[in-house]
Amino acid sequence: MRERTFAVLGLFDSADALLKAIPAVKAGGLGRLEAYTPYPIHGLDEALELKRSPLAGMVVVMAFLGALAALAMQGWMSAVDYPIITGGKAPFSWQAFVPILFELMVLFATFTAGLGMLFLLNRLPFFGHPLLSSRAIQAITRDRFALAIEADKADLDVEAARVLLSGAGARDIEVLPMPGAREILDAPFILRSLGGIALACLVAGTLLHQAIKLFPVLPPMSHMQEQPRLNAYQPSAFFRDGHGMRQPVPGTVARGYLPLGTRDPDALVNPLPRTQAVLLQGREAYRVRCLVCHGALGDGVPTLTAAYQAKPANLVSPEFRTAPDGRFYLAIVDGKNAMPTYAADMSEDERWAAIHYVRALQRAQNAKDSDLEGSRP
Amino acid sequence: MSVRNKRLWGATLVGLAGILIAYAKVGAERFWLNWVLWFVFLLSLALGALFLVALEHLVAARWSVPIRRIPERLSTLLIPLTVIGLIGLAAVPVIYPGARPEALADKLLAGKAFWLGLPCFSLRVVLCFVAWLAALAVLVKGSLAQDRSHDPRFNIRARRFAPLAMAFFGFGITLVAFDWISALEPAWYSDIFGVQLFAGAFLAGLSATVLMVLHLQGRDRLPEVGRDHLYNLGGFTFAFTVFWAYIAFAQYMLMWYADLPEEVFWYEKRLHGGWLPVILVTGVLHFLIPFFALLSRDAKKHPGRLRWIAIVMLLAHFLDLYWLVFPALMPQPVFSWPELSFALFFLGGALLWIRRVRGLGEDMPVGDAFLKQGLEFRL
Numbered sequence: 001m002r003e004r005t006f007a008v009l010g011l012f013d014s015a016d017a018l019l020k021a022i023p024a025v026k027a028g029g030l031g032r033l034e035a036y037t038p039y040p041i042h043g044l045d046e047a048l049e050l051k052r053s054p055l056a057g058m059v060v061v062m063a064f065l066g067a068l069a070a071l072a073m074q075g076w077m078s079a080v081d082y083p084i085i086t087g088g089k090a091p092f093s094w095q096a097f098v099p100i101l102f103e104l105m106v107l108f109a110t111f112t113a114g115l116g117m118l119f120l121l122n123r124l125p126f127f128g129h130p131l132l133s134s135r136a137i138q139a140i141t142r143d144r145f146a147l148a149i150e151a152d153k154a155d156l157d158v159e160a161a162r163v164l165l166s167g168a169g170a171r172d173i174e175v176l177p178m179p180g181a182r183e184i185l186d187a188p189f190i191l192r193s194l195g196g197i198a199l200a201c202l203v204a205g206t207l208l209h210q211a212i213k214l215f216p217v218l219p220p221m222s223h224m225q226e227q228p229r230l231n232a233y234q235p236s237a238f239f240r241d242g243h244g245m246r247q248p249v250p251g252t253v254a255r256g257y258l259p260l261g262t263r264d265p266d267a268l269v270n271p272l273p274r275t276q277a278v279l280l281q282g283r284e285a286y287r288v289r290c291l292v293c294h295g296a297l298g299d300g301v302p303t304l305t306a307a308y309q310a311k312p313a314n315l316v317s318p319e320f321r322t323a324p325d326g327r328f329y330l331a332i333v334d335g336k337n338a339m340p341t342y343a344a345d346m347s348e349d350e351r352w353a354a355i356h357y358v359r360a361l362q363r364a365q366n367a368k369d370s371d372l373e374g375s376r377p
Numbered sequence: 378m379s380v381r382n383k384r385l386w387g388a389t390l391v392g393l394a395g396i397l398i399a400y401a402k403v404g405a406e407r408f409w410l411n412w413v414l415w416f417v418f419l420l421s422l423a424l425g426a427l428f429l430v431a432l433e434h435l436v437a438a439r440w441s442v443p444i445r446r447i448p449e450r451l452s453t454l455l456i457p458l459t460v461i462g463l464i465g466l467a468a469v470p471v472i473y474p475g476a477r478p479e480a481l482a483d484k485l486l487a488g489k490a491f492w493l494g495l496p497c498f499s500l501r502v503v504l505c506f507v508a509w510l511a512a513l514a515v516l517v518k519g520s521l522a523q524d525r526s527h528d529p530r531f532n533i534r535a536r537r538f539a540p541l542a543m544a545f546f547g548f549g550i551t552l553v554a555f556d557w558i559s560a561l562e563p564a565w566y567s568d569i570f571g572v573q574l575f576a577g578a579f580l581a582g583l584s585a586t587v588l589m590v591l592h593l594q595g596r597d598r599l600p601e602v603g604r605d606h607l608y609n610l611g612g613f614t615f616a617f618t619v620f621w622a623y624i625a626f627a628q629y630m631l632m633w634y635a636d637l638p639e640e641v642f643w644y645e646k647r648l649h650g651g652w653l654p655v656i657l658v659t660g661v662l663h664f665l666i667p668f669f670a671l672l673s674r675d676a677k678k679h680p681g682r683l684r685w686i687a688i689v690m691l692l693a694h695f696l697d698l699y700w701l702v703f704p705a706l707m708p709q710p711v712f713s714w715p716e717l718s719f720a721l722f723f724l725g726g727a728l729l730w731i732r733r734v735r736g737l738g739e740d741m742p743v744g745d746a747f748l749k750q751g752l753e754f755r756l
Contacts, residue, residue, distance in 0.1 A: 087636070
C-alpha cells in the first residue's frame with residue numbers, strides 16, 4: 001500500500017508573504033489549509049476563513065443544562081424526596097439553591113470547554129503531530145512562516161500541492177507522511193496500555209502486601225482502636241469479675257432523685273399546700289407536659305396526638321375524680337399504657353403541683369352552685 | 378443657540394419650576410428623596426467615568442486610549458454635581474434619621490449620631506468632592522493640556538497619580554453608598570453595600586461612554602475607533618452585569634438566610650407591596666436582558682445592540698437606586714408629576730452639560746504617545 005500523506009508544507013520568509021499566498025492556495029481547493037507561525041498574526045484567521053469554533057455554543061448549552069440539573073436535583077431532594085423545614089424556610093427555597101446552581105453551571109461549562117477542546121476539536125489522543133517530526137519545525141518556531149495543505153477526506157494530490165505552493169511563492173516544500181498506527185491511539189494499543197496498568201497495580205499491590213507481612217515495622221495508625229476502654233455488653237479485663245465498673249454501694253441515692261417510701265397509691269400524700277402559687281405552677285407544668293394528650297380541660301380530648309390512635313385518660317371522669325393522688329403520681333413517674341414516664345421531665349414539685357391543678361380542673365368541670373357563694377361581690 | 382439646546386433649556390426650566398412647586402405641594406421629604414436619587418444617579422455615572430479614566434492610567438491600558446476623551450468629558454459632570462451635592466446637604470436634617478435631634482433619644486442611633494450628624498456628614502461630602510475634583514484636575518485637565526503640548530510627562534504623572542485616584546474613588550463611592558443611601562435607615566447595615574453601588578456606578582459610566590462613542594461615530598467623528606474597541610466596552614458591560622447580580626444577590630441571600638430582625642426589615646420593606654415588581658423589573662433589566670443579549674461574541678461589538686443595552690443599563694441603574702432610596706420613606710412606589718419634573722430638570726441639566734463638554738479638547742487624546750498603539754489594537 002502506498003504511504004498516505006498528511007500534508008504538504010511550504011515555508012515563507014515573512015508574514016506578509018504568507019498572507020498574500022493564502023488566497024491563491026485556497027483557490028486551488030486541494031485540502032484543508034493550516035498556517036503555522038512563530039507568533040500570532042493579525043488577519044490570519046480572516047484570510048484562512050476559519051470557521052467559528054462550535055465550542056462556545058456547546059459550553060452555553062451545557063452550562064444551562066448544569067443549572068437546570070442543579071435546580072432539579074435540589075428541588076427534588078429538598079422539596080419532594082425528603083422535605084425538611086430548616087431555619088423556618090420553605091422546603092423549596094430558591095434562594096438557597098442559587099449558589100449550587102451557579103457552581104454546577106460553572107462545573108458543566110468548564111468540563112465541556114476543557115474536554116470538548118481536547119477530544120472533540122483537537123482530536124486527541126494524538127501522540128505526535130506530524131509537524132513535530134518535520135524538518136521545518138525548527139524554522140517555524142524561529143523565523144519562518146509555514147502554510148500547509150492538509151489532507152481532509154480524500155487523498156492529497158502531492159504533486160499538485162507542490163506546484164500550487166511554489167507558485168504562491170513558498171520555498172522549502174516538504175511532504176509530511178501520515179503518522180503510522182504507532183503515533184495514533186488505536187484499540188490494541190489502548191487495550192495493551194490498560195492491561196499493563198492493571199498488571200502493574202497487581203504486582204505492586206502483591207509486593208506491598210507481602211512486604212508488610214514480612215517487615216511489620218510500620219504498624220498502621222490504630223492507637224485509638226487499641227486503647228483500653230469499655231465496650232457496651234462486652235466483658236472487661238480491668239476488674240476480675242469482668243465488669244467495667246463497680247456496683248454502687250447498697251442504699252446509694254442518685255442526685256435529684258428521692259426514692260418513694262411506698263408504692264401504695266392510697267398511702268402517697270400530696271406534700272404541697274393548695275395555694276394560688278402552687279396551682280399556677282401546676283397549671284404551667286400541666287400545660288407543658290400533659291395538655292397535648294389530656295387536653296386543656298383534662299377531658300382526654302387530645303390537641304396534637306389524634307394521629308397516634310392513643311386514648312388518653314379522661315382525668316375529669318368520675319373514676320379519676322375519686323382516685324387517690326398517688327394514682328396520678330405513679331402514672332407520671334412510671335408511665336401508663338401508651339403514656340411514657342415523665343420522671344425525667346417533671347421535678348417532684350411539678351408533679352404534685354400538676355396533680356393539684358388536675359383536681360382544680362375536675363372541680364371546674366363539676367362545679368356546684370355553692371361554689372359560687374362567697375365569690376360574689 | 379441651536380434648536381436642540383433651546384428645547385433642552387426649556388425642559389430644564391420647566392423641570393425646575395415643577396420641582397419648586399413640588400417642594401411646596403408634596404412636602405420636603407419627597408422632594409429631598411428625589412433630589413438624593415438624582416444626585417446619586419448622576420454622581421455614580423460621573424464617578425464610573427472617572428474610574429474608567431483612572432483604570433486606564435493605573436494598568437497602562439492601551440486599547441482604551443482612543444476613547445479616553447469620552448469618559449474624561451463625562452467625568453466633568455462632577456463639577457455641577459458639587460453644587461447639587463452641597464444643596465443636597467439641606468436634605469440631611471430632613472430625611473436622615475441619624476442627623477435629627479430625636480436620634481439622641483434612640484439608644485442605637487445615639488452611638489452613630491456624631492458620624493451621621495450634619496457637621497460630620499457635610500465634612501465627608503466636602504472632602505469627597507475635594508478629592509474627586511483633584512483627580513479631575515490631574516487626570517482630565519492634564520490630558521486636555523496634552524492635546525496641545527504633546528508632553529509625554531503627563532502619562533508618567535497620571536500613572537503615578539492613578540492609585541491615589543482609585544483610592545479616592547473606592548473610599549468615595551463607599552461613603553456615597555453608606556451616607557446618602559444606607560443612612561436613610563441607619564439601623565440597617567451591610568458591608569458589601571458600597572461594592573453594590575460601585576458595580577452600578579461602573580456600569581452607568583460605561584454605558585454613558587458607549588452611548589457617547591456611538592453618538593459621535595454616528596456623526597462621523599471617532600472613525601478610527603473600531604469594532605475591537607467596542608468589543609472591549611461590551612465585554613466590560615457584560616462582566617459587570619454579572620458582577621452586579623452577584624453582589625446584589627449575595628447580600629440578599631446572606632440576610633435571607635440569617636433572617637435577623639435588624640437586617641431583614643430592610644428587605645421586608647422592599648420585597649412587599651409595590652416594591653416587589655420594581656426590583657423584579659430591575660433584575661430583568663440589570664442582569665437577565667443584558668446577560669443574554671451580550672452573551673455571544675458578535676453581540677459585544679454590534680453597535681446597534683450595544684446602544685440599546687446601554688440605554689437599558691442606565692434605566693436599570695436608575696431603577697436600582699430608586700428601589701434603594703425611595704422605600705426608606707415611601708411604603709409604596711410613587712411616580713407622578715414631581716418625579717417627572719425632577720427627571721426633566723436633572724436629565725435636561727445633565728444633557729446640557731454634556732453638550733457643553735462635547736467639544737472639550739479633541740475627540741481623541743491626540744497628544745498621547747500611546748494613541749497610535751491604541752488605534753492598532755486588535756482582539
